[in-house]
Amino acid sequence: MIAPNTLTFVRYLPPNERASVDLTLPLAAEERTRSRQQHQLPDGRFLRLHLPRGTVLKDGDLLQAETGEVLRAIAKPEPVLTATAPHALDLLRAVYHLGNRHVPLEITTDYLRLSPDPVLQSLLIQLGLEVCEETLPFRPEPGAYATH
Structure with a gap:
């Protein structure tokens, strides 16, 4: 109602x-x-x-x-993980692995941002990225099929 x-x-x-x-x-x-x-x-x-x-x-x-x-x-600001890397190729590798898991992801040339997940956080650290927990607005890529 x-x-x-x-x-x-x-x-x-x-x-x-x-x-x-x-x-x-x-x-x-x-x-x-x-x-x-x-x-x-x-x-x-x-x-x-x-x-x-x-x-x-x-x-x-x-x-x-x-x-x-x-x-x-x-x-709205919300809990997120922000991952950074010394080299752009490290970020690209992380995008590949996260994309295979269909993880909502904010992608920039300087960082990746995703919802908190301890398994994914460990994966990113294993890939050589630095990961920090923050509370910030999260703007993931809408995906290929998203519409208004």
């Missing part, structure tokens, strides 16, 4: 569309992959995401409610 005074966001706005943002919603990486969810705002109102199935939100994406309000989804 939908609570009264619920804002329902149903439309993804293209990245280049100019819009005045009414609300900001911090979402963890896994939450940004769910097209149907509900959240309570600090003022007691509820907001509901009712997006097309398969929608994967990126940090900064804009959504529009049925009533016109605009929401910006942002990456």
Whole structure:
């Protein structure tokens, strides 16, 4: 059942569309992959995401409610492992091994970031990477088949 005074966001706005943002919603990486969810705002109102199935939100994406309000989804800080290496080839090898395990992964030229997992942390250390535990926004690659 939908609570009264619920804002329902149903439309993804293209990245280049100019819009005045009414609300900001911090979402963890896994939450940004769910097209149907509900959240309570600090003022007691509820907001509901009712997006097309398969929608994967990126940090900064804009959504529009049925009533016109605009929401910006942002990456919420969450526990992550950040792996660095002295050589780019070491990072590439790690990407290969993690990719074989279909691990959600944030990839940059300087580091890899993934959700905490002691087995994967040990693997990365065995591959010669330095791994540290942090709490930061996690922005994994959306994958080849992700859509808005």
